[in-house]
Amino acid sequence: MLTILAVVGTGWKQTSDWSSSVQKSLFTGYGRGVGEAGCCSPAGMSSGRLHVKTKRVCARKRSRHVLKTHLTPVRKQGRGAGDGSPPCPPCRRSSSMAEGRVVEYCSDSEDLFGDYDSILEDSSILAKLEDAEQHEILQSENLQSFRTLQPSKDLTSQSPEDRPTDSMFDELEDNAFEELPPSQLQFQEQIQDQAKRSRLQARDKISTPSHSVSEIIEGAEETNAEDRSKRQRRSVADQLKKTMLGNAATPVGVSRAAALKEAVVSEEISVAMQAMEAICAETTDLGPFFGLPSKVKELMHKLRGIQSLYDWQKTCLNLDCVQQRKNLIYSLPTSGGKTLVAEILILRELLCRRKDCLFILPYISLVQEKVRGLASFGLELDFMVEEYAGSKGKFPPVKRRNKRSLYIATIEKAHSLVNSLIETSRLENLGLVVVDELHMLGDGSRGAVIEMTLAKVQYMSKATQIIGMSATLGNIKDLRTFLGAENYTNDFRPVQLKEYVKLNDTIYEVDPKEENCFRFSRMLNFKYSSSMQKIDPDHIIALVTEVIPMHSCLVFCPTKKNCENVAGMICKYLKEDFLQHRETEKATLLQELKESGNGSMCPVLRRTVPYGVAYHHSGLTSEERKLVEEAYSRGVLCLLTCTSTLAAGINLPARRVILRSPYMATDFLKRSQYKQMVGRAGRAGIDAIGESILILQEKDRNMAKDLVCAPMENCYSKLMQEDGKGILSLILSLIGLNITSSLQQMEEFLRGTLLFVQQQQLCVDRSLWDTMQQCVDMLKEKDLIAVTGTDSVSPTLQITRLGRATYKGSVDLTYCDLVYKDLSKGLEGLLLNSYLQLVYLVTPYDLIPQCNPDWMVYFRQFTLLSASEQKMSAAVGVPESFVARKAAGQTVKKDMDLVVVKRMFLALVLFSLLKETNVWSVAERFQLSRGLVQTLLSSASAFCSCVLHFTEELEEFWPYKALLMELTRRLSYCVKAELIPLMEVAGVLEFRAKQLYNAGYKTLTHLANADPAVLCRTIENLFKKQAHLMVASAKMLLNEKAAALQEEVEELLTLPADLPPQL
């Protein structure tokens, strides 16, 4: 295999320390770069040259090249069978949805290929590549000797001092092997023995350490002599194109130690897989660590600090049903360590069964955290981690022949992903779907989306395993029936959580065994002045000062405003001593908050942060949220007042959680909400103990008993909610995806839903089948589906063009016709010298009710518009005269459509944001809260991508396609263009991107090749762990982009199987 570094534009350059003479001779005469020193550092890269390094080419790929020609631009047909794709599902798409078409149904992250497009478009490079092909023939002798080098010997002979230390892996302590129990050591020895043998056998086949499971397996399949001669005939142009693409995928500074470790794990998996094949095709026990190689155990230790599994985790992983890959629901208290079990099962599926996995989490922030956390595993174990959240994610996902993918997705994105896999007949590549926080099934429209997703997976791919987990499941039985799943439950919580309630001055411990549920614990010790008593009648200050500043405390409040007030009130009475605790770090935080707001800063935070206190709710900008969360995790802030934004799934330190009242806004808390909130206290590995205190008023005492002691609430299907919105859109997509085309098939599908399981409780007025029939009629009325065929008993149902656009764009059925009408009207005089009209068309309808424009502000902004923009505004129904009259306080007699007027106001906000990219100043100018502006921006970017997919399905909207692609990108990031590549990395926001950019890390490649230790030194307030996670995610993203290009190149150059005879 080749490892070559080429400097495009200035010439070729080799950096490998072995076989240099061979490579030199291979590339002599191809530019000025020959012989230059390696330039892996960001500084080297910023010289404007593009570095490209060949990727090791696996044996199967090499052997396939005899079938290829780079002169064959035709897309290969019927690839599925070759790459292990499943046979067609029961119902195929119609011909109008042929594969070529589907490729166009890409996501809003159409920028997946980023800067790398330029590589393929550089014809001078391609010319060089052709020339190089001639040279290859001349150099084939040299090449042979080059290929027979023994890198493993090379690597093992290296002294530890020689090993580069740039790998993240090297920095972490290295003793996991030593801890292995005797049985595992034995296994280890066996593996090494077998690995030695297989190395000897493979000596002629591989020249660098095996890289991945696939490469090893494929290597083993290769037959030596024949393939070598085939390889010689292979186009160098092809190799080098791959080389260039592969370079991005391979970290420039990979240490030899890391490469050696990689080789060991690959061999270990390979040996294990061979063993598995020999024993039984169904066995999944491939290694000493719950069926995984001991490398995984080592990584768990090094990257997570987890030395051994909890007993329940071991039991659960060893359950028969888990071994047999049956569907499973497991439920344990918060912080019980549920995620780890799911992650081990995911790794098993990726590494051993070589199937893709989908991990569904409820919030974008949780998805990003997981992507960051698992990127290092992906890099070490050679699988892709792909983010599907916000505007990120490609539909259908990039096909990968040699690597498996772990898609980490929000609920909505997971649904679109599954739809796109069904549509392209690739669902069976998905081996496992994991749903975290499974109780979300009962949570409004998002619950309906989870249900649709799981029902489709179950119906279309029987082999796909489904695993759900939750801390707060009431009616597991219904869910078990729905998923045909086994169940595992345990009460384990590694850190004990003590629950208390406070009534007047008394603290009671929650004890369900007591008749009253509450047992006296202590009297609250406080000395309040009368003014203080008036301001803080609930004694929150007394409660928090028992733990802060040495420990952390979360105070859940019922409203956003209350969060800010409580934070302010607490600080008013805190002693001056609090100011000195971690003073410098708090000053830095204040500075960062200010910079993130381009000089503006929230007055409440300005006052509270010096005391180590802040608030956290959806009114903060994403930058502020991130800064506040990070400072709180590090203990710089010791107290957060928050709404339920911090209630689910997160791992933040909290010795004590206080619930300010048992209400969320005006609604009494649900038991599951209460459990999630108190569950933030005492997280394993962060706190040694945890306690929660619910502040009660006498009037709520009885209701509170149920809240703290009753069994968990049941979780019900939400398909029928909001006038059956869920079931309507389910039926539409079933017809659109060709899953069902008759009422009988639909009935059969619906039998697999949670709604069917719970029909007796939920379909009271009419049966599920009547409801289904009614939905079909409604969809027909809305012209979203049509009846074809003559069979009146069982007519064939087909989706209409509008129906297809609606489900493809995930457009709400209530306003799909409005979207169509607005877009059609827009085409009559599309304004192309400004973004205003496009922005108006993607301003989300559902935010309009929240908008109450200040007419003076409206008018002022209106007058700033150009003549053509004003004309366009008048054309949609907002003339200047109307806004002027309203601003002057005059009544307007003419009937105006206020929805349009308000939508235009929101469009003006977005329009300003695009120009200025500053949430703070725009919020101020429009007299809106910055939180609302931030929400508007993120919903507009999501809706823009929906409208884009909608227009893609309707020929008449062709002009919108290109325009909306760019607009989605701009709305998604809304920062200066140069920062976008950095912000594509999970969790990197504008502020951090600016810091990185200013420090010289200008592109994704710079960041992916950065040394985390150097980053920590150069970037203010960036900590070691964050730096490691950030670099790992950047590497993963770079790999992803490069691999996507590589796949495309291969696809383009593959000879079509059905090419007519050329003789």
Ligand SMILES: Nc1ncnc2c1ncn2[C@@H]1O[C@H](COP(=O)(O)OP(=O)(O)OP(=O)(O)O)[C@@H](O)[C@H]1O
């Ligand atoms: N075997 C283990 N040893 C040590 N720490 C562990 C172990 N398993 C999990 N943890 C740690 O415990 C913490 C909580 O785990 P996790 O987030 O999986 O809990 P959870 O059950 O999903 O909680 P929640 O319901 O609140 O989401 C994490 O920091 C995790 O790394």
Ligand SMILES: [Mg+2]
């Ligand atoms: Mg969890």
